[in-house]
Amino acid sequence: MSSALPDKMPDARPDETSSDQQPADATVVLGGQEISRALTRIAHEILERNKGGSDVVLLGIPTRGLPLARRLAAKLAAVEPTLQAADLVGSLDVTMYRDDLAHHPTRTIGSTDLPGDGLDGKVVVLVDDVLFSGRTIRAALDAISDLGRPRAVQLAALVDRGHRELPIRADFVGKNLPTSTHERVRVLLEETDGRDAVLIEGGAR
């Protein structure tokens, strides 16, 4: 699991993370330390922006948004001892709301789990690994509106690689990463891939 890149999710996010092996030209842009620091900063920004974390719900978008949401929740709970990490996190699967279902092989549906009291009146922070076209977030906004009526929805992404196709922006960004469209950005996480790293591959030449 640790040496080569595992092919756990061959088609989870074809536009961002689909190749099976690490090509020779992959560049590591963030390591484990930097990812951790970025998440710590985002956690503080979330608390600052929302004046505490009492109404905050972190919804991770499977696959890699979910472990990121769990880590953020742990960091929020570490800063504000009144918060319980487990009560802050949910997962939001957007597969059935995507606009490109007919253009890809059939996707496996992930699970949607909301924390105890639902979303009504809460501040939902969507958590995803890479923000790219914005279409995943568009689907997530549709999914949320079927699940409840949050007071506000905010967006946290570990990496913003640009090339938006919709009027969507992130409220909290781990790192802005200017890329060209034929490059691939891959986020690897301990929980799903055995190690923490953000890679850029392809492109360059």
Next chain:
Amino acid sequence: MKHLLSAADLSHKQAVRILDTAGQMAATQAREIKKLPTLRGRTVVNLFFEDSTRTRISFETAAKRLSADVINFSAKGSSVSKGESLKDTALTLQAMGADAVVIRHHASGAPHTLAHSGWTHGAVVNAGDGMHQHPTQALLDAYTLRRHLTGAGDPSGRDLAGLRVAIVGDVLHSRVARSNVQLLHTLGADVTLVAPPTLVPVGVDAWPAEVSYDLDAAIDTKPDAIMMLRVQRERMSSAGGGFFPSPLEYTRNYGLDARRLAAMPEHAIVLHPGPMNRGLEISAEAADSPRAVIVEQVANGVAVRMAVLYLLLSGSGATTETNETKVDA
């Protein structure tokens, strides 16, 4: 998977994938807003040449919950009663742009003909053909068994390995029994068929199942679930059609009553595909007992059919095999 024609066509992996997808679909059906936009703009035709209540309503509900347009077609009151052939009916539906055709037909093999004739380009789902197959019923039975009998927690990814299921009654006429024997075997369960010798089909020794003629003996082997089949009186000439001496004798030997229910293991559940003949193959006490999951089977049917329609219709038509791994935990 382009069509769903027979439970025998499903591999272990495909079957588990359908059940896992059905689990996610079922979760969405507990919400206040049950409708999903997934199949918006797709058209599903329900082509029913034979009477049906729950299967047709179940497919219709499933398609509508996924936002597909549904066209219901029943042979009664259509041009079929004027003598139109299956081919011409199918060509008409093709001209109207059906993306999926859900077909129930009294002739075994009609869905297969429809799928392989080139009359329609859509996906074909067998909703019961003659005495042949009823794969979505077997899938919803497997889903129900998995939910109740494979232990606590999220059953995703599990199969039915080691479970022992008795299928009791009119096996001869039952497409439900045929589909279940194949699917439950694929998923690792041990199946015992219990029926009077006259209602056991020729060639049953080739099926991956045991056969018993004695219901009490079968219950003594402590099955995890017992599936009662309907006595299909419409396929028999008179009351017993010569298959058994009298309904009363059938009930005494093969009916599930309070006494047999009490003899079953504590954890065992009772299934019935419906519609039930109360007092014939199942008594009211058994049908209404908390161990009967018959009503839940109907609810699970919607989730399973949503999963089947999703898996058949949502992709680009490219192979789905590359995406078999489970998403997250």
